[in-house]
Amino acid sequence: TQSTRPQRLLGAVQQNATRGDPRSVVKTIDQFCKHKEWAMNVGDEKGCILDSVVSELNPATVLELGTYCGYSTVRIASLLPPHARLITLEFNPHFAAVARQIIAWAGLQDKVLLVEGASGDWIPKMKEQFGVKTFDLVFLDHWKDRYLPDTKLMEECGLLRKGSVLLADNVVCPGTPDYLQYVRNSPRYNSQYFRSHLEYTKAEDGLEKSVFLG
Numbered sequence: 001t002q003s004t005r006p007q008r009l010l011g012a013v014q015q016n017a018t019r020g021d022p023r024s025v026v027k028t029i030d031q032f033c034k035h036k037e038w039a040m041n042v043g044d045e046k047g048c049i050l051d052s053v054v055s056e057l058n059p060a061t062v063l064e065l066g067t068y069c070g071y072s073t074v075r076i077a078s079l080l081p082p083h084a085r086l087i088t089l090e091f092n093p094h095f096a097a098v099a100r101q102i103i104a105w106a107g108l109q110d111k112v113l114l115v116e117g118a119s120g121d122w123i124p125k126m127k128e129q130f131g132v133k134t135f136d137l138v139f140l141d142h143w144k145d146r147y148l149p150d151t152k153l154m155e156e157c158g159l160l161r162k163g164s165v166l167l168a169d170n171v172v173c174p175g176t177p178d179y180l181q182y183v184r185n186s187p188r189y190n191s192q193y194f195r196s197h198l199e200y201t202k203a204e205d206g207l208e209k210s211v212f213l214g
C-alpha cells in the first residue's frame, strides 16, 4: 500500500533523529520538509518565535489545537518545566498515531497528553476529564475557521484566566480573518502580530499573540 506523507515523515525521524533528543527530531522534520516534501508544520522560523513565547511564559498547562504530526508539540514540550503538562487535540486517527510515535521518539510522552477527537467536543470536558483549571498557553494550529469558535468556547468554559496567552499560527496564510478581527478589537485581549514566513517558503505569514485580560 502507498505510504502517506505523515508516515514518510515518521520514517525520516526514525531513521535520522536521535531517540530522546527533541532538537534532533525537530531538525530532522525541518530538513525533510525543506528538501523532500513540504508539510504544514509551524516550521523553524515561526518555531523560534513559538519557542521564545513558551520560554518567556514558562507555562504549567498548555493546550494545542491540531497536533498533525506533533512537530510543534515536540517544540513546546521540550521547553516545559518538569511538572508542566501539554494537552494536544487531534481528530484524525492516522495523524494522531503518527504524532504519538514522533512524540515518543523525542522522549516527551510523559509531558504530553494526546487526545483524539474534535476540539469543540473536548474543550467543554477539559475540567472534568483532565482536572484542568485554566490554560496558561493555547497554541492554535488546526482548521482556520475553528480558531474563533474555539476561542469563544474556551472563554465560556472558564478555561482562560487573566494573563492566559493565545498563540495562533497562520493568521496571514492561509489566514484567519474572523479570529484576527476578534482578538484585535476585543477589549478582553491585548494582541500582537509577529511577522514571519510560511513554513519552508518565502511567503508572508505570522503568529498572533493575544493575552486574555480577564
Ligand SMILES: Cc1ncnc2c1ncn2[C@@H]1O[C@H](/C=C/CNC(=O)c2cc(-c3ccc(F)cc3)cc(O)c2O)[C@@H](O)[C@H]1O
Pocket (backbone or CB within 6 Å): 040, 041, 042, 065, 066, 067, 068, 069, 089, 090, 091, 092, 095, 117, 118, 119, 120, 141, 142, 143, 144, 146, 169, 170, 173, 174, 198, 199
Ligand atoms: C476541530 C479540530 N479538532 C481536532 N483536530 C483538528 C480540528 N481541525 C483540524 N484538526 C487537525 O489539525 C490539523 C489541521 C491543521 C490545519 N492547518 C492548515 O490547514 C495549515 C495550512 C497551511 C498552508 C499554507 C499555504 C498553503 F498553500 C497550503 C497550506 C499552513 C499551515 O501552517 C497550516 O496549519 C490536522 O492534523 C487536523 O486533523
Ligand SMILES: [Mg+2]
Pocket (backbone or CB within 6 Å): 040, 041, 042, 141, 169, 170
Ligand atoms: Mg499552521
